[in-house]
Amino acid sequence: MTEITLVEAVNMAMARALADDENVVVFGEDVGANGGVFRATEGLQKKFGDERVMDTPLAETAITGMAIGMAAQGLRPVLEIQFMGFIYSAVDQIINHAARLRNRTRGRITVPMVLRAPFGGGIHAPEHHSESTEAMFAHMPGLRVVIPSSPARAYGLLLAAIRDPDPVIFLEPKRIYRMVKQEVPDDGEALPLDVCFQLRDGSDVTLVSWGAMMHETLQAADQLAEQGISCDVIDVATIKPLDMETILKSVAKTGRCVIVHEAARTCGVGAEIAANLAEHGLMNLFAPVQRVTGYDTIMPYFRLENHYMPSTERILAAVKKTLETS
């Protein structure tokens, strides 16, 4: 078995879904002949034809709305929004329609669609190409928001998202699209949605993160291990609905929690996790919960982006703070 990158795993999951289910269609801007600007859809049009893998005109609202209509007719649309920064004109469709149709019609019309979008900074991209605004969708009832952080989870979670009977916003951390390779069997096995993945077992502090920041979070855990501090490391993976049970269980064991995300701090998903810890896990805490996040600024253009995104050093400092308090 060859090792593959995260973006190759995304491609492999779509190829598998297209092969397994004739209702699956993949479309978006430049996804066909060009194979997607990140090559996530490379070769799919050639293999499955241009009726099931389509290049669309440049119209985010219409292609998102179109996915809703397709899903209502029983197709399983998987659409790509080229960058998360271009998703905003589709938000009306996502929130007012995709997320609500099942509820509005009491289950008569459902929307099993997946909207994929690369997100996050760190690749020296042009303006509007580096934001992390996942919390916006995490706030909206009726949606699932899923973020993989490894090739294996990209494959298993995307398959799960495509098979899910409800709309899923699937955000792909593009900074780690090609950062690591991993053996991923193309076995068609989906991973569970709505649950966190425990990546390390430890007893001193719980580190919670998702997406590209898992990389720095794991680096911090490794360095802390060398100093004799053991970390529980949790990849949230599905940020909506949020599996607080796993996080609370971990914090009950460690008594300390550091939440790491690239998105701006205010009303970020970290705030939701911290609030839940305060509501349901306060008595287990030895120290205040720490958040290591992007600042409440506009995502800076790329000369400064590394100053915005949480670094391993910032995570280590936050962990240190939780250890000092007790």
Added chain:
Amino acid sequence: MANSKQTSVASFEVFYSQVLNPQGELVAPLPYFACDTDELIALYKNMVLTRSFDTKAIALQRTGKMGTYASSLGQEAVAAAIGHAMKPEDVLLPVYREYGAMFQRGVAMHELFLYWGGDERGMCYANQPQDFPIAVPIASQVPHAVGIAYAMKLRKEARVAVVVIGDGATSKGDFYEGINLAGAWNLPVVFITINNYWAISLPREKQTAAETICQKSIAAGIPGEQVDGNDVIGARNRISKAIEKARQGGGPSVIEPITYRMFDHTTADDASRYRDPEEVEKHKQLDPIMRMRKYLESINLWNEQDEQQLNDECSAKIESEVKIYLDTPPQPPESMFDHLYAELPKAYKAQRDELLNQEDTNND
């Protein structure tokens, strides 16, 4: 540049059609479908039933028995035409004044009362599995129709998506993006842009500098035409033609039926703040029901006795549907969790319990 050579590379014409004039006289040969006199009577009955429903709905709102309601007064012909032009296997995506079309397609009156009475079950449509519910956000249903049409084409089905929007909605990007995609992919979809002169308080002439609404189709490379939207025979004919063309693989079209919103935008609106009552009076003379009745009477298909009988039937039907509506108790509060997802995620079960506990406390 002043002396540059210019060549005409594109030009367009927009056609307007009418069969029945406001006096109920034929101004064009009867279309083929109208040979079926039962069909003509069915169209008329649909319009009368819709108007009776509308009168009742406004009364229910005014007496506090229903919420805000959008009236279809004056626009009955377009809805009847759409409902009769479509086949059962087609999919309708209405706005909120196409009640006649919805009745024709199996939506029950009490479901519409429930909808405007604040109950999601009013969009459940026990006898209409595929049509989309009423669309409130304006024009956003256009891309849905494009996706539905794509699914139909992909599966090589002889079906058509019919989406309705108003004149104001054609100013929105969703409309332009939708017609453009439908044209680029030659999809089986018909866009019906009902021009009723008013988008709440904004008159048609302030909505766009375009001389007609339907000519917006030209930019998408698809045909567009106007039809007298108060002429149920003409409207039924042109809408059928567009639907059947799409069904045969001939691609999408835009139809602009011209009608008039006789009532306020909704029961929460007061059109006297922005609309000249003389204009409303003028449009009363163009009424779709009056002219069809005159025509049917002129060819001895209808008389006073038929009219009385129809009115009695409509009243009885509406009273029984109102009773179903008023006798329907609200959904239990926890039902707000029932259709959020196929299965309620574990993460939200505690909130459902919280609501149930609160209800228990309230009932103690």
